[in-house]
Amino acid sequence: MVNTLEPIISLQNIDVTFQQKNKEIQAVKDVSIDILPGDIYGIVGYSGAGKSTLVRVINLLQQPTNGTVIVNGQTLAENVNDRERFIAKNDLRIARKKIGMIFQHFNLMNERTVADNVLFPLTHSDLSRSEKSEKVAALLELVGLSDRATAYPSQLSGGQKQRVAIARALANDPEILISDEATSALDPKTTNSILALLKKLNIELGLTIVLITHEMQAVKEVANKVAVMENGEIIERGSLLEMFTNPQKQLTKDFIDTATQVEEGLRKVQEQPSVQELAAPDVLVKFAYAGDTTDEPLISSLFKDYEVSANILFGNVEILQETPVGNLIVILSGRPASIKAALKSVEASGVTTTLLKGELV
Numbered sequence: 001m002v003n004t005l006e007p008i009i010s011l012q013n014i015d016v017t018f019q020q021k022n023k024e025i026q027a028v029k030d031v032s033i034d035i036l037p038g039d040i041y042g043i044v045g046y047s048g049a050g051k052s053t054l055v056r057v058i059n060l061l062q063q064p065t066n067g068t069v070i071v072n073g074q075t076l077a078e079n080v081n082d083r084e085r086f087i088a089k090n091d092l093r094i095a096r097k098k099i100g101m102i103f104q105h106f107n108l109m110n111e112r113t114v115a116d117n118v119l120f121p122l123t124h125s126d127l128s129r130s131e132k133s134e135k136v137a138a139l140l141e142l143v144g145l146s147d148r149a150t151a152y153p154s155q156l157s158g159g160q161k162q163r164v165a166i167a168r169a170l171a172n173d174p175e176i177l178i179s180d181e182a183t184s185a186l187d188p189k190t191t192n193s194i195l196a197l198l199k200k201l202n203i204e205l206g207l208t209i210v211l212i213t214h215e216m217q218a219v220k221e222v223a224n225k226v227a228v229m230e231n232g233e234i235i236e237r238g239s240l241l242e243m244f245t246n247p248q249k250q251l252t253k254d255f256i257d258t259a260t261q262v263e264e265g266l267r268k269v270q271e272q273p274s275v276q277e278l279a280a281p282d283v284l285v286k287f288a289y290a291g292d293t294t295d296e297p298l299i300s301s302l303f304k305d306y307e308v309s310a311n312i313l314f315g316n317v318e319i320l321q322e323t324p325v326g327n328l329i330v331i332l333s334g335r336p337a338s339i340k341a342a343l344k345s346v347e348a349s350g351v352t353t354t355l356l357k358g359e360l361v
């Protein structure tokens with residue numbers, strides 16, 4: 001995506017405060033975020049971080065206590081003379097049609113068929129009866145459920161229910177889809193098929209997707225940008241690659257470790273005698289890199305240029321956003337000054353290094 005695009009969603013200095021008896025809950029604190037057309041923007045955080053509250057501000061399902069909400073160039077909320085003002089109800093109703101939403105528990109109407117669930121948002125549209133039927137058929141085709149049009153939600157698997165919910169969310173041709181933990185109730189295989197569907201909709205329809213989740217794995221599969229939320233604030237944000245190769249905050253690192261095999265690799269590596277018996281000046285380090293750097297030249301240059309040998313204990317390369325992203329866990333051995341210099345040069349070549357055990361002397 002070109003960076004000069006105007007944001008399709010712009011949230012500026014958003015606060016959401018809930019008043020509860022004699023206490024105030026600040027669910028969202030001064031959050032600003034710009035989402036560009038065509039982005040799949042992942043917002044990650046633990047339960048209670050404020051993700052749902054924040055994304056519900058986009059379509060004013062949740063009114064902000066303060067801040068500006070601009071969607072598709074239209075100002076839905078802003079602070080004027082110290083008072084938060086909102087777009088007129090009728091205009092909001094129209095604006096909301098362009099913002100689809102899907103949820104963890106699907107929210108389907110159980111007494112209606114699949115086709116009727118998808119038809120529901122078109123009830124008051126100007127389309128003729130046959131146009132509506134055609135639209136429903138096309139939507140079911142798009143989500144791969146043409147053969148289940150007359151089934152009832154109770155007859156569907158979780159993944160199929162979410163497909164119906166997606167078709168329903170797309171009925172009014174929205175430009176934005178908000179996914180609030182849409183894959184959290186699904187098993188890993190079904191999760192992947194729903195994420196693949198979201199990616200397809202992003203590519204084929206140019207749909208902008210805001211994906212909130214507590215699973216970095218889901219974000220990793222499809223998002224191009226990521227923000228991490230904690231205690232109502234965005235504590236870190238960036239491109240998927242930046243976040244995976246050079247996370248700054250501990251919480252981001254923890255989330256990333258859950259989505260790579262590094263955490264598991266590290267656990268096994270720690271059990272190995274060579275690590276348990278690690279003696280100075282040897283050090284255990286992790287290298288994380290993206291793009292053209294590959295492990296082989298990296299390792300051979302350590303020896304060639306610094307006479308530092310690297311014993312690889314764990315290696316993992318995966319493709320994110322069509323870019324290889326690698327993680328290596330190695331023991332470096334050599335003269336102390338050489339190890340230091342080698343690590344410096346590795347860092348300078350764009351590889352993120354983390355000292356896992358031992359000390360640089």
Ligand SMILES: Nc1ncnc2c1ncn2[C@@H]1O[C@H](COP(=O)(O)OP(=O)(O)OP(=O)(O)O)[C@@H](O)[C@H]1O
Nearest residue numbers: 018020025027045046047048049050051052053054
């Ligand atoms: N309507 C409400 N009234 C009072 N407090 C609320 C309300 N909605 C949310 N909160 C509180 O705001 C904070 C943020 O909640 P929110 O649901 O946005 O978090 P989340 O990151 O989406 O977590 P989860 O995935 O569990 O929903 C929590 O402390 C929650 O209890």
